[in-house]
Amino acid sequence: MYKGPEVLSFWRLALLSSIRDNGPDLTSRQMYILLTIYMSQPPHTVRGLAAQMQVTKPVITRALDSMEKLGFLKRAPDESDKRSILIQRTVKGAVFLRDFADTIEDPALTAE
Template sequence: MSEKTNPKMLRLWREAMLSDVRSSHPDLTMRQMSVLLSVYMTEPPHTVRGLAKELKVTKPVITRALDTLGKLDLLKRLPDENDKRSITVARTVKGAVFLSELSDILVEAERRLDAEDA
């Protein structure tokens, strides 16, 4: 590993992901997770164009991620009230619960690693 590698963060990520894999959560790609986190961690409104610009990817990448996240009810598309040709991306209760549970998994993984290091 290089000098810039943070082994603790990588161990934390690994532990959290192992716990998540063992849960009933759907498997999301990194792109899907990035879109989901962007919508939940930044102020609305969110659009395909805006998300593509923020994540520095193309609009089709965002559209594919939204297709999956919509099917899982983690996000939803709504008509833009100001521009009927456009849509906005909105949060859902299921998406908020999903991220809350993921946060709990990360906290627990950090607790376990801290106990191992003590």
């Protein structure tokens, strides 16, 4: 585990790599949602994410809109409760996260 100044150093270099990477720059909330979809067990719903993050549901809806437009995830109807939707992964989203992990893990990849 990183401790003290180390964690800030890591965070700083990771940010720099990601800033220079010229990919779509997601907000913290968008990034957290994306990571959750890919790293945590389904099902994922708007209300579930909103509760977890302690934000309102429109925040989730809008973040999903943005990332669905990018092709990083997709919505699917929940047949057992038609008020709900299920948020699902896409290949493009998986690739994006894989690249992101590589980028922040090894800052040299985007060094000048």
